[in-house]
Amino acid sequence: xxxxxxxxxxxxxxxxxxxxxxxxxxxxxxxxxxxxxxxxxxxxxxxxxxxxxxxxxxxxxxxxxxxxxxxxxxxxxxxxxxxxxxxxxxxxxxxxxxxxxxxxxxxxxxxxxxxxxxxxxxxxxxxxxxxxxxxxxxxxxxxxxxxxxxxxxxxxxxxxxxxxxxxxxxxxxxxxxxxxxxxxxxx
Numbered sequence: 001x002x003x004x005x006x007x008x009x010x011x012x013x014x015x016x017x018x019x020x021x022x023x024x025x026x027x028x029x030x031x032x033x034x035x036x037x038x039x040x041x042x043x044x045x046x047x048x049x050x051x052x053x054x055x056x057x058x059x060x061x062x063x064x065x066x067x068x069x070x071x072x073x074x075x076x077x078x079x080x081x082x083x084x085x086x087x088x089x090x091x092x093x094x095x096x097x098x099x100x101x102x103x104x105x106x107x108x109x110x111x112x113x114x115x116x117x118x119x120x121x122x123x124x125x126x127x128x129x130x131x132x133x134x135x136x137x138x139x140x141x142x143x144x145x146x147x148x149x150x151x152x153x154x155x156x157x158x159x160x161x162x163x164x165x166x167x168x169x170x171x172x173x174x175x176x177x178x179x180x181x182x183x184x185x186x187x
Contacts, residue, residue: 050076
């Protein structure tokens with residue numbers, strides 16, 4: 001089918017504008033201020049398809065649909081939506097990397113390596129990026145520098161012992177992280 005981003009009038013359903021997309025937008029759009037960010041991937045949520053995956057992150061003007069910037073990720077697909085906060089578009093990718101781009105111009109600010117594929121969208125709160133990977137680990141990363149703050153392996157930590165894979169995003173609420181894991185396929 002058509003691979004595109006649509007902006008619709010919420011009252012009437014009329015199409016206000018549309019823009020073609022280079023890759024499949026598995027995670028959907030994110031909006032902050034006058035910017036829409038859409039991620040894309042050549043693969044879906046399948047472990048056996050990760051080799052050779054490619055992705056992208058694209059930003060558009062909310063009022064007109066005019067493209068602002070696009071960044072290709074040649075080493076991994078981006079299957080989750082972007083987290084937009086603190087002037088950044090933060091994305092996870094199947095190559096295990098969390099990347100932060102300037103929301104204004106798309107310049108890459110930093111890259112953090114989870115060392116395991118990531119399908120789940122990141123969360124940003126209080127200057128920290130939280131990302132879950134497919135080994136069931138949660139990573140806390142400084143939003144300004146991309147430096148690791150801490151990592152918790154939910155499967156092996158004695159206080160948790162909940163092995164599983166992180167397909168869904170981390171939720172931050174009232175100073176707490178809520179994380180769900182599942183056993184879909186793989187180890």
